[in-house]
Each structure stands twice: as C-alpha cells, then as structure tokens.
Amino acid sequence: MKTSPSSRRGRASREADRLVELAEGLAHSGSRAEDHFWGSRLDTEIDALLSGADEASLNTALDRLADRESRAYEELADAIEGRVEHTLVKASDGTRDVLLFAAPVLAWSRMPLPTRSLGTNTLQALRGHLQEHVFSEKADVALADYFFSPDQLPESFGETAEMRQALMAHLTDGRLAVDTASLNETAQFLADQRYVIGVVSAPQGEALFRWQEGMITRDEVMAAWRSASQDVFTALLPACGFEPMLPRAYYVACRDADRSARPFSITASVAFLSTTLNVPAAHLEAVVAGCYNRTLEEYRIGFQVTEDESVIHGIVWPLLGAEDEMSDVVDEIEATLREAGIQKVEVLRQRMPMEYCEDCGAPLYPNADGELVHAELPETDEPAAQHLH
Ligand SMILES: [Zn+2]
Numbered sequence: 001m002k003t004s005p006s007s008r009r010g011r012a013s014r015e016a017d018r019l020v021e022l023a024e025g026l027a028h029s030g031s032r033a034e035d036h037f038w039g040s041r042l043d044t045e046i047d048a049l050l051s052g053a054d055e056a057s058l059n060t061a062l063d064r065l066a067d068r069e070s071r072a073y074e075e076l077a078d079a080i081e082g083r084v085e086h087t088l089v090k091a092s093d094g095t096r097d098v099l100l101f102a103a104p105v106l107a108w109s110r111m112p113l114p115t116r117s118l119g120t121n122t123l124q125a126l127r128g129h130l131q132e133h134v135f136s137e138k139a140d141v142a143l144a145d146y147f148f149s150p151d152q153l154p155e156s157f158g159e160t161a162e163m164r165q166a167l168m169a170h171l172t173d174g175r176l177a178v179d180t181a182s183l184n185e186t187a188q189f190l191a192d193q194r195y196v197i198g199v200v201s202a203p204q205g206e207a208l209f210r211w212q213e214g215m216i217t218r219d220e221v222m223a224a225w226r227s228a229s230q231d232v233f234t235a236l237l238p239a240c241g242f243e244p245m246l247p248r249a250y251y252v253a254c255r256d257a258d259r260s261a262r263p264f265s266i267t268a269s270v271a272f273l274s275t276t277l278n279v280p281a282a283h284l285e286a287v288v289a290g291c292y293n294r295t296l297e298e299y300r301i302g303f304q305v306t307e308d309e310s311v312i313h314g315i316v317w318p319l320l321g322a323e324d325e326m327s328d329v330v331d332e333i334e335a336t337l338r339e340a341g342i343q344k345v346e347v348l349r350q351r352m353p354m355e356y357c358e359d360c361g362a363p364l365y366p367n368a369d370g371e372l373v374h375a376e377l378p379e380t381d382e383p384a385a386q387h388l389h
Pocket residue numbers: 357358359360361362374389
C-alpha cells in the first residue's frame with residue numbers, strides 16, 4: 001500500500017507517544033525494579049526506531065518532552081544516546097560490550113585548522129597510546145582513519161549508530177576507512193575542536209576504561225594520554241596551540257569538548273591578538289552581549305583595542321544544555337576574560353539580535369556603543385589568515 005505523508009505523520013506520532021509514555025514512566029519510577037521495567041521497554045522501542053531509520057519519531061518525542069521541561073526528557077535523551085553509542089555483540093569468546101568513543105582535541109591557529117585522513121603510522125600510534133593509557137588491558141580498539149571537525153561528525157542518531165556499526169566491523173584490523181567525499185565542509189574558526197573517533201570493546205561487564213579498574217584515577221589517565229599523544233597531535237596540528245581532552249564515551253566527550261571550547265577560545269583569542277597585533281592583553285577591551293532569537297541563544301564577545309572604536313575580533317559563546325538567561329553564564333565569561341588578562345570588560349544590558357554579515361555569513365559582534373558590527377583585523381605586516389573582506 002502506498003503511504004501518504006499524512007499517514008506517515010500519524011505513525012510517527014503514535015511511535016513518539018509510546019516513547020513519551022515510557023520515558024515518563026521511567027522518570028516517575030520509585031525503584032530499581034520499576035526502572036528496569038520501563039528502561040528495557042524503552043530500549044526495545046528505540047532500537048526498533050533506529051534500525052528502521054525512524055529519526056522523526058525520536059526527535060518528535062524529544063521535542064514534546066523538551067517543551068514540558070520534564071525529567072522524562074533527560075531519561076529519553078540518555079536512553080537514545082545510550083542505545084546509539086553502546087551495544088552488545090556475541091563473539092567467539094562470549095558477549096562483549098562495544099562503545100563508540102571520541103578523543104577530542106581543542107586547537108587554535110592563525111592558519112586554517114586542518115581536518116585530514118590519518119595515515120597508517122599515525123593511526124597505529126594513536127591506537128597504541130589509547131590502548132596503553134586510556135582503555136583497559138582486555139579492550140580492543142578500532143579507529144576511523146580521519147581527524148574530524150565538528151561539522152563532519154555524524155548529524156543524526158541514525159548516522160551515529162551507523163558509524164558505531166561500521167567501526168565494529170573493523171575491531172580485528174583496527175581501522176575504518178572513511179569516505180572523505182561524503183564529509184561536510186568545515187567552517188573555519190580561530191579556535192575549534194577536532195576529533196578522533198573509534199569503538200572500544202571488552203568482555204561484557206568488564207572495565208572498558210583504565211580508571212574503571214580502580215588502580216588509576218581519571219585525572220591520571222588524562223595526564224598520561226596528554227603526554228603520550230603530544231607528538232602525534234603536534235604532527236597533525238602544525239603551527240597550532242592545542243589541548244587533548246579525556247577520551248570518553250561519544251556523547252559525553254562531545255559535550256565536554258563543547259563546554260571546554262568556550263573558555264579555550266577566549267584564551268586563544270587573547271594569545272592570537274597579542275602575538276599578531278603586538279597588543280598586550282591589558283590594552284584590549286571586551287564587550288559582551290546576549291543575542292536572542294525568541295530566547296537567549298548565545299553571547300557574543302567583541303574585542304577592541306583601548307582608545308579605538310573598531311571591533312578587531314569576535315567570538316561566540318553558545319549556551320549549552322539547560323542554560324538560559326537565568327544561568328550565571330555572564331559571570332563565567334567575565335571571569336575567563338579577566339583571567340586571560342583583559343582588564344576592561346563591558347556587559348551590555350540590552351537584548352541583541354542574532355545578526356550575521358550578509359556577504360560572508362560571519363556573526364556580527366558588539367562594540368562599546370551597543371551596536372553589532374563586522375570584526376576587522378587591522379592591517380599588519382604579516383598576511384592575515386582570517387577571512388576578511
Ligand atoms: Zn562579512
């Protein structure tokens with residue numbers, strides 16, 4: 001039978017209803033026994049929708065619960081992400097856990113930050129360091145042979161699950177060849193994230209990460225990973241400042257990276273401006289404004305040289321997770337700017353629109369007069385790496 005768009009919509013709605021009902025059951029549960037009841041049914045529904053590529057029902061259910069600001073939203077989001085990034089597989093030696101993970105790197109450069117294929121030696125070195133310092137002794141690791149930008153990560157739940165699935169098929173040879181033609185273009189920022197993506201597998205119920213074995217803390221794993229991976233990332237990120245982050249399960253690693261990228265981009269911007277323009281941080285001023293669609297979406301920060309009215313550089317500080325205008329995000333921005341050495345920070349009280357340059361699409365940034373303007377680096381002797389017009 002041919003299905004009309006409206007009958008598909010009807011079905012999406014019924015399936016979303018079921019997810020909402022199960023997530024609410026889980027949110028109101030009063031015991032581990034009841035959690036298990038709701039949770040296992042929710043998992044089954046989610047698996048069916050993922051294997052049927054029914055992204056719409058997953059998103060409809062999330063949207064409905066987001067509007068109600070309920071705990072059920074968190075339960076459903078956790079459950080979907082959990083089913084996307086983790087699975088059990090039967091192997092010759094018994095059942096194994098398989099988890100999609102990410103190893104993010106924060107980086108900045110005056111030149112465009114690279115995205116690139118990872119050669120055999122690089123991939124082997126990364127795998128070796130991950131196995132030695134991050135994952136447990138019994139773990140197997142497979143990596144995608146590409147150094148991804150945020151724009152190139154899988155976009156939907158289904159695509160992310162497919163990536164996990166594709167990587168799983170390479171646990172024996174350790175390498176998934178990425179079709180680079182299918183990857184999105186990368187928007188260029190002074191500071192941004194790059195990602196190494198892979199799956200880790202271990203016998204069911206045993207430790208995946210080294211810190212689960214109880215002999216070493218997460219911070220110690222982080223320190224060991226940073227120092228071991230230093231040479232590989234120096235080669236991948238020439239002429240860049242960078243900071244490898246703790247490899248973790250995919251979604252939490254991406255959230256860690258998004259959060260840490262905010263203060264990192266302030267530090268990177270101040271370093272960039274003081275080296276490029278020879279202006280010490282103490283001579284820079286920052287103007288912070290909240291930009292709104294219907295609600296507060298992000299803060300934008302314009303940088304000016306003292307006694308000069310043009311905005312020479314700008315950065316966006318996006319809101320994350322449950323943050324809104326009641327959150328004390330501005331205090332954090334101010335503290336980060338001051339820590340970076342900027343003494344004059346002005347926070348505009350008025351609501352600003354989300355405006356972009358009509359020519360190049362760059363966000364406009366606030367100046368001290370309360371206007372949104374195009375950031376323009378002043379002429380220097382050295383060629384500017386930033387896109388200007
Ligand atoms: Zn422009």
